[in-house]
Structure formats: C-alpha cells, structure tokens
Amino acid sequence: MKYYFGKVLLLISLGSSPVYSSAPPKEALCRACHGVDGAAPIANNYPKLNGQNKDYLVSALKAYRGGQRQGALAAAMSAQAKGLSDAEIDALADFYSKK
Numbered sequence: 001m002k003y004y005f006g007k008v009l010l011l012i013s014l015g016s017s018p019v020y021s022s023a024p025p026k027e028a029l030c031r032a033c034h035g036v037d038g039a040a041p042i043a044n045n046y047p048k049l050n051g052q053n054k055d056y057l058v059s060a061l062k063a064y065r066g067g068q069r070q071g072a073l074a075a076a077m078s079a080q081a082k083g084l085s086d087a088e089i090d091a092l093a094d095f096y097s098k099k
Contacts, residue, residue: 022095023095024088024091024092024095025088026083026084026088029080030049030080033076034046034047034049037050037096037099038050038052038096038099039099045072046073049096049099050099051096051099052096053097054093054094054096054097055093057089057092057093057096057097058090058093061081061084061089062081064078064080064081065081065084065089
C-alpha cells in the first residue's frame with residue numbers, strides 16, 4: 001500500500017512538471033512577480049514577459065544589472081539582475097521570448 005501511494009504521488013508530480021520543465025534554473029525568481037511563463041504579473045504595473053523580444057529582454061536585464069535603468073521598479077529589478085550571469089540572462093530572455 002505504501003509503495004502504491006508513492007507511485008501515485010510520483011505520477012502526480014510528473015504530471016504537473018511540464019509547466020516548468022523547459023524553464024531556466026533562475027526562472028522562479030521572475031515567476032514570483034511576473035507569473036507563470038511571464039504571462040500573469042502580480043501587479044498591473046509589472047510587465048508581461050511572455051512573447052517579448054529576446055534582444056530587448058537581454059538589453060533590459062543587463063541595464064538593470066549595471067544600474068543604468070531608472071524608475072519605480074528599478075531597485076527591485078537591479079537586485080534580481082545582479083545575481084544573473086550573461087548566460088542566465090540569455091537563457092531567461094530566450095525562454096520568455098518563446099512563450
């Protein structure tokens with residue numbers, strides 16, 4: 001019985017994983033505010049990331065990381081972007097541009 005219960009949990013877990021399976025490792029940081037697949041921001045003034053131009057996302061994240069972007073949300077975005085490498089920025093931009 002215990003083994004069967006474990007299998008059921010495993011199947012449930014595997015059944016729900018495709019939502020995030022192709023997501024880059026640090027995508028969870030973005031998801032917290034921009035929603036699943038960047039499509040459901042938690043606030044009206046947070047942009048949707050899904051379908052955004054990849055080059056724009058790369059440019060914006062690098063500008064946040066370098067402290068060149070200003071505005072109401074710049075401090076929060078700069079803090080997040082400072083922890084991203086160029087490769088991670090590229091992976092996130094690629095991920096969101098294809099959603």
